[in-house]
Amino acid sequence: MVSVPSRPRRLPRLKLPSWSWRITWTYLGLILFLPLIGMFLKAGQVSPPEFWAAATSSEAVASYKVSFGVAFVASLINGFFGLVVAWALIRCRFPGQRLLDALIDLPFALPTAVAGLALSYVYSEEGWMGKPLYDLFGLKVSFTIYGVAVAMVFISLPFVVRTVEPVLRSLEKEQEEASACLGANQLQTFFLVILPQLFPAILAGIAQGFSRAVGEYGSVVMIASNVPFKDLITPTLIIQKLEEYDFNSATVIGSVMLLFSLVSLAVINFIQVWGQRYQGSESAN
Structure with missing residues (x-):
């Protein structure tokens, strides 16, 4: 008598209660959507001419240039060095590797004010890094726009490393072996x-690092001189407007930054979807 193997029993899928989506919408509405809607409603109370004047004032435009321009440069720097760091963590073995891997996430856990205080000391004219740069090249970092760049590089580096790491780890070694068999060198x-x-x-x-750097405040305000038309970033300008009781200008500038955040989020999602489709087409081929 031949025994027929029984089919493995399929486990039932876990179904959450039907009211879970109500909790989801309520929680996100109170925590996420309601403050954003309040921001737009507050900005909507400003007349269009006043809104345009506040959003495009010379002081605001100068802060946009500093925030967006320096964040763009910092994100490009991290794009290169973040790839190098991710490559070393995945493809190399060296002493202290686990410790270095853990320290990559330090900017996520470290309070931004503490990071700014440490950076301003290290890169001051008497600091460990600032003194050699000032003595050899006459380059002053702390309380200049270069200090803003250093702070933005510091807080946005983990985004590139942690985004590249899983993709690099999932690459098939057979592709590299096939390339070598076809006569390609390591650079090719x-x-x-x-x-x-x-x-x-x-x-x-x-893109993620750029968005994070544009919205950074705590570390930048400690290492910058916060002088308008010099190294003043947009979040600091908003705080200054609030201290001057100019709530309309603060709301308008905050709305501009909020719109930029929404556009950045859409760009990031588009890049991620494109990357998934690209990797899927590559694996299919």
């Missing part, structure tokens, strides 16, 4: 085989 294999697959993740990390 990296630029023609590996880098195209990492490029969507690098772009996503750069």
Whole structure:
């Protein structure tokens, strides 16, 4: 008598109660959506001419240039060095690797004011890094726009590293072996085989780091001189407007930053979806 193997019993899927979506909408509405709607409603009370005047004032435009321009440069720097760090953590073995891997996330856990205080001391004219830079090159970092760049690089580096790491870890070694068998050297294999697959993740990390750097306040305000038309960033300008009881201007500038955040979120999601489709088409081929 031949025994027929029984089919494995399918486990039932866990179903949450039907009211879970109500809790989801209520919680997100109170925590996330309600403050954003309040911001837009407050900005809507300002007349269009006043809104345009506040959003495009010379002081505001100068702060946009500092925030967006320096954040863009910082994100590009992290795009390169973040790839190098992720490559070292995944493909290399060296002493202190686990410790370094854990310290990558330090900007996430460290209070931004503490980070700014530490950076301002290290890069001051008498600091460990600031003194050699000032003595050798005459470059002053703390309380200048260069200090703003250092702070933005510091707080946005983990985004690129943590975005590239899982993609780099999932790459198949057979592709590199096939490239080597076809006569490609290591540089050709990296630029023609590996880098195209990492490029969507690098772009996503750069976009996330850029958005994070634009909205940074705590670390930048400690290392910058916060002088208008010099190194004043937009979040600091909003605080200054509130201290001057100019609530309309603060609300308008905050709305501009909020709109930028929404656009940045859409760009990041587009890059991630494009990266998934690109990797899917590559694996299918």
